[in-house]
Amino acid sequence: MSPPDTLRNRAIGVLAERWLTSLSGLARFHPLANERRHGVEVDRNVRYSPGKGKAHLLDVYRPNRPGPHPVVLYLHGGGFRILSKDSHFLMGLGFARAGYVTIVPSYRLAPEHPFPAAVEDCAAALAWSAENAARYGGDVSRLAIAGESAGGNLAVAMVLATCQRRPEPYARRAFDLGVVPSALLPYCGLHQVSDIERFGRRRRLPPVMIDRMKVIERSYLKGPQDAENPSLADPLLVLEKGPSLERPWPATFATVGTADPILDDTRRLGAAIDRLGAPCEVRYYPREPHAFHAFVWRPAARQCWLDSYAFLARTLPREP
Secondary structure, X not given: OOHHHHHHHHHHHHHHHHHHHHHHHHHOOOHHHOHHHHOEEEEEEEEOOOOOOHHHEEEEEEEOOOOOEEEEEEEOOOOOOOOXXXXXXXXXXXXXXXXXXXXXXXXXXXXXXXXXXXXXXXXXXXXXHHHHHHHHOXXXXXXXXXXXXXXXXXXXXXXXXXXXXXXXXXXXHHHHOOOOXXXXXXXXXXXXXXXXXXXXXXXXXXXXXXXXXXXXXXXXXXXXXXXXXXXXXXXXXHHHOOOOOOOOOOEXXXXXXXXXXXXXXXXXXXXXHHHHXXXXXXXXXXXXXXXXXXXXXXXXXXXXXXXXXXXXXXXXXXXX
């Protein structure tokens, strides 16, 4: 990659982050963003892993009514490179107002912290949730793991770590927790980070779009990946190899818009989970773009949230 390309990609990344964080920051001033209006309380900047940085902080959104409540661990997107728990306050608020103690962690970002830093941090956040959710009125025996885009990748990786005994120390720690998620909600996930150019081979995409996605691959992955023994950077490849699971795969609700350039990863994820024999529903939303569920003023986004609530109501009983 040439130096001008590096500078250009960095500039585009900075502008994208500023635009997205500014948009989420402005959304906080909307009257409907007031958590108390929705009967939700928030505990912010709780440290889930040792250190001094902001990457190892999380927010807990909890319904202001008697529990215990089911728990949602929501892992934010941003191409493993940008955004944080603060940019994703809407997700915490949305699930908490529906009756779920919702935990939204930040994690270390690429390229300063390539794979497996994000997966290690999400495993630490999962461990914190297992050990502390009850203090916030949560019942981790009724746990859903969710996330969008890169966060969808991390959500699937976390479920693999809890269901399959793996060699990585962080994955073994997650497995040894003995916590088995009951539900998985990956929204428009990038479930295979390697070989990003596959999206352009399957459908005609603008070169600039492929270029932006290749930045994700170059930033997150340092060096070639072993296709015969895929890592948790590519949880989709792990699933497509038909892993031996020691615990049952949870019920899965995977969503994606048909205008999303990475739609194919959700389709493949659904097929891989079907082969495991686990309950799985893949929901396609016509003509919707990537991460459309975040644009809550859109009718399809509101429908996606209603569909998610209905899935959780079927999957996570309100009473233990």
